[in-house]
Amino acid sequence: MRLRSLLFVPGDRPERMAKAAAFDVGALILDLEDAVAPAAKVAARGHVAAFLAQPRTVPLFVRINPLDSGLADDDLAAVLPGHPDGIVLPKAEGAASLAALDAKLEGAIRILPIATETPAAIFALGSYGGVTPRLAGLTWGAEDLPAAIGAATSREPDGSYTEPYRLARALTLFGAHAAGVPAIETVYPDFRDRDGLAAYAARGARDGFTGMMAIHPAQLPVINAAFTPDAAAIAAARRIVDLFAANPGAGALQLDGRMVDAPHLKAAQTLLARA
Numbered sequence: 001m002r003l004r005s006l007l008f009v010p011g012d013r014p015e016r017m018a019k020a021a022a023f024d025v026g027a028l029i030l031d032l033e034d035a036v037a038p039a040a041k042v043a044a045r046g047h048v049a050a051f052l053a054q055p056r057t058v059p060l061f062v063r064i065n066p067l068d069s070g071l072a073d074d075d076l077a078a079v080l081p082g083h084p085d086g087i088v089l090p091k092a093e094g095a096a097s098l099a100a101l102d103a104k105l106e107g108a109i110r111i112l113p114i115a116t117e118t119p120a121a122i123f124a125l126g127s128y129g130g131v132t133p134r135l136a137g138l139t140w141g142a143e144d145l146p147a148a149i150g151a152a153t154s155r156e157p158d159g160s161y162t163e164p165y166r167l168a169r170a171l172t173l174f175g176a177h178a179a180g181v182p183a184i185e186t187v188y189p190d191f192r193d194r195d196g197l198a199a200y201a202a203r204g205a206r207d208g209f210t211g212m213m214a215i216h217p218a219q220l221p222v223i224n225a226a227f228t229p230d231a232a233a234i235a236a237a238r239r240i241v242d243l244f245a246a247n248p249g250a251g252a253l254q255l256d257g258r259m260v261d262a263p264h265l266k267a268a269q270t271l272l273a274r275a
Helices: 014-021 038-052 072-082 095-102 144-149 163-179 194-207 217-226 231-246 262-274
Strands: 005-010 027-031 060-063 086-089 110-113 183-185 211-214 252-255 258-261
Touching: 005 014, 005 217, 014 027, 014 038, 027 038, 038 060, 038 072, 086 095, 095 110, 144 163, 163 183, 183 194, 194 217, 211 217, 231 252, 231 262, 258 262
Parallel strands: 005 027, 005 211, 027 060, 060 086, 086 110, 183 211
Antiparallel strands: 252 258
16 A cells, blocks of 8 residues: 555545546545544544445544543444555554554454644654554654644644644654654645645655545646656666666776765665655
8 A cells, every 4th residue: 555645535525535536646545533523423434434434445543532531432323334455543652552442443443543733743753663563654743733732823824833843743754764664745735735735745756755635636747746756756766776786896986976875775775766
């Protein structure tokens, strides 16, 4: 399962689910949490369960409510019979949250934690590795955390993140790679700003994220393009791999007037695997 793009679909909007599944998307996230008002939670569970029971063409994740919300067990009871491909866990706080959800699941269901939504979560970002093979990746968010600490916003006037949320993003990136799973970039909220989205997604791919969440289908082509290595990048990576293959045992080699060594080889191999 390659989580290049993940599209949120509100759980109380069943008419959007089938439409969303027809897009070129890595997975859908059927949302029972923030996108659904409290009064609509019960109905949303039924809609999500019904959609899970249908033949699927893309992986289906379900974002449940937080484990301490009093709603998560009812969410799971409704959706687990439909065998979702994964559960998105909001307000995760490291290994303890991951283990608690893992104990409630059976079969091959994966877990994707949203790992930066509480102050305590920031200090647990290095703890996800080795807990369960269900871990599908780590992602983050920049909306709940400022609300939790009374911050006015997570963004500068130009839309870039303020320093605390740059830190949260960076720690998610390193926490995912330390755990050996994909790092998934958070959403870009202005779905009409395609140029801004393209620049944002390109920065994510540059920095080491391998996929991104989306809030609108119009964002998917831009995200998919950003997280798909282009022909030039593939060719450059192939040249590095071929150079080392032709010189077994070499520690460092010259390519087009620059030195390449083991880190360059590893990066090239990773890019080719992703492509």
